[in-house]
Amino acid sequence: MSQKTADFLIVGAGSAGCVLANRLSADSSKKVILLEAGGRDVNPWIHVPVGYFKTLHNPHTDWCYKSEPDPGLSGRSLDWPRGKTLGGSSSINGLLYVRGQKEDYDRWAQRGNRGWSYDDVLPLFKRSESHESGENEYHGKDGNLSVSLIRAKSNISEAFIDAAVEMGVPKTNDYNGEKQEGAGYFHQTARNGFRCSSAKAFLNPAKKRPNLEVLTHAHTECLLFEPTDPKRVIGVRYLRKGQAHxxxxxxxxxxxxxxxxxxxxxxxxxxxxxxxxxxxxAGVEVRHELPGVGENLQDHLQIRLVYEVNVATMNDAINKFMPRMGIGLNYMMYRKGPMSLGASQVCIFAKSMEGLETPDIQFHFQPLSADKPGIEMHPFSGITSSVCQLRPESRGHIHISSPNAIDYPKIVPNYLSATADQLCAVRAIKFARAMTRTKALRPYVVREHVPNNNPQTDEELLKCAREISQTIYHPTSTCRMGKDDMAVVDDRLRVHGISGLRVADASIMPDIVSGNTNAPTIMIGEKASDMILEDRR
Incomplete structure (x- = not known):
């Protein structure tokens, strides 16, 4: 068994891990080792924005998890993609750069998590960011992570934005700015038409540092502890090429x-x-009782409504040879067009009912349609109006069922188990359908393809949500930060009752943020690196 030593050992080269590797290795006197269970990010589809169609559900780049059959989804089991490569899920996600609402972080701080208010974390978002529009009160221009504007638009996308405006949603050019509510185009983690993953943004600039070692295909088995102090972590055991190290x-x-x-x-x-x-x-000896581990699981559940329209969409271009070749040529020559797009074009943050202070639903609009990402487009001109609840109340859990690190844990999301989530799902479908009846969008819509049974009553709409909803790939909160008995880490991300160990990723979120989770996870990496270095002084 080989043995290495390090001052900082990071397990996981994902959205936060790559940030930590960069920031902690900036001190040349500290040895940093980064373990990644997946491989290098050499698949060319990783770096093309639309390439997520090729990397999702691909066992070389995706762990291909599946949830347990869920009563809230009529007994269905869902695919749960997670990145299996340098950059983690930032290498296979939809590139959408969303921070969430100011109020999300203020709630974290109000629960006793010092240093996590919006005013505390905004400078960290700005530090990471190099925004195409330049620096202002909310955005940075000198960071590692390139954030760019959409490089492809369409008439049907403009109609979708106008439909939201008719529904009372204001237009916005920056949902990450002063307020989130609004309809506009997504910002993307892209640079010159290529994906800007956390690996590309943070790890690549640091790879040549002699004090940073990156080990891929290194699957962590367990933590190692001090024999005379069984609650002090002193290392990690991992598998690589069938050998323990x-x-x-x-x-x-x-x-x-x-x-x-x-x-x-x-x-x-x-x-x-x-x-x-x-x-x-599960056959594991108890070292430290910490009941919150794996609990408090939260995720955004999207209801994907599909419509046939009477104008050409990406379905038409992708399903035909010559237009498909034209798309490829446009991207090769100019880094523009459909291949430069992430998972969605138009973003809408809206209130599903009166009396709300902030948006409670989010739309991801796509000028294409398929049964799910990564498979064939529908044979008609289609669009997808996907809507999710921003702050679900349903809680699930993730737990091991064996002592073998190679065995997948059981994922139990408990989707739509909370009454508030059920009510919001019904309101969300009604809102999405009402948009298709606006003056802006109605002339384009031919028919509703999904759902295909024309549900009308609230009971029918809830049944529809249970039957067609899919995860939007935002699992969080399974190592929740806090001070109560179910918290796993404190506000400096130290595991309660264990020394020498922190957690820094989306699992520490006390509650899921109101939006996509990649940008907040990168921020968590920035915050963690600051705290680790401060505590070493």
Whole structure:
């Protein structure tokens, strides 16, 4: 068994892990090792924005998790893609740059998490960012992460924005600015028409530093502990090419778990940290009782409505050879057109009912349609109006069922188990349908393809939501930050009751943010790196 040593050992080269590797290795006196269970980001489709169609559900780049059959979804099991490569899910996601609402972070701070208010984290968002529109009160221009404007628009997309305006939603050019509410085009984590993943933005500039070592195909088995102090982490054991290896910490060093909302609680439980009964049932000896590990799972559930329209969409171009070749040529020559697009074109943050202070639903509009990403387009001119609830109240859990690190944990989202979520799902479908009846959009719509049974009553609409909803790939909160008995980390991301160990990824969110989760996770990496360096002084 080989053995290495490090001052900082980061597990997971995803959205937060790559940030940590960059920031912590900036001090040349500190040895940093980054372990990634996936491979290098060499697949060319990773770097083309529309390439997520090729990397999702691809076992070389996606862990291809599946949730357990869910009663809230009529017993269906959903695909749960997670990035299996340098950059993690930032290498296979839809490139959409969304921070969430100011109020999200203020709620975190109001729960006793010092330093996590919006005013605290805004400078970190700005530090990361190099925005195409330049620097202002809300955006940075000198950061590692390139954020760009959409490089392809269409008449049907403009009609979708105008339809939202008819519904009372203001137009916006910046939903990450003063207020989130509005309808406009998404901003993308892209640079010159290429994906700007966390690996490209943060890891690549640091790779040549002699004090940073990046190990791919290194699957973490468990944490290692001090024999005389069973609650002090001193290293990690991992598998690589079928062989077990260890990384041991230098005195004063730390392990930082950045393996995501699935991987981080899994590693904790495999190491004996979690709810005792769950660990014992899985065949793992209990080292430290921490009942919140793997609990509090939250995710955004999208209701994808599909319409046939009477104008050409990307379906027409992709389904025909010559137009498809034209799309490829346009991208090769100018880095523009449909291949420069992320998962969606138009973003709408709206209020589904009167009396709300902030938006509670988000639309992802696509000028294309398919049964799900990564498969063939529908044979007609189609658009997708996907709507999700921003702050679901349903809570699930993720837990191991065996002591083997290679075995996937069981994912139980409990979608639509909360009454508030059920009511919001019905309102969201009604809002989406009402948009198709506006003056702006009605002339284009031929028919509703999904749902295909014309549900009308609230009971029928809820049944529809249970039957057609899909995850939008935003799992969070399984190692929740807080001070109560169910919290896993404190406000400095240290695991309660364990020394030498932090968690820094989407799993620490007390509650899911009101929007896509990649940008907030990168911010968490920035925040964690600052706190780690401060605590070393």
């Amino acid at each position: 260890e990384v041991m910490l230098n005195p004063g060093g730390e392990v930082i778990l950045s393996a995501g909302a699935i991987g981080s609680p899994q590693i904790l439980e495999l190491s004996g940290i979690g709810r005792g009964t769950i660990l014992q049932n």
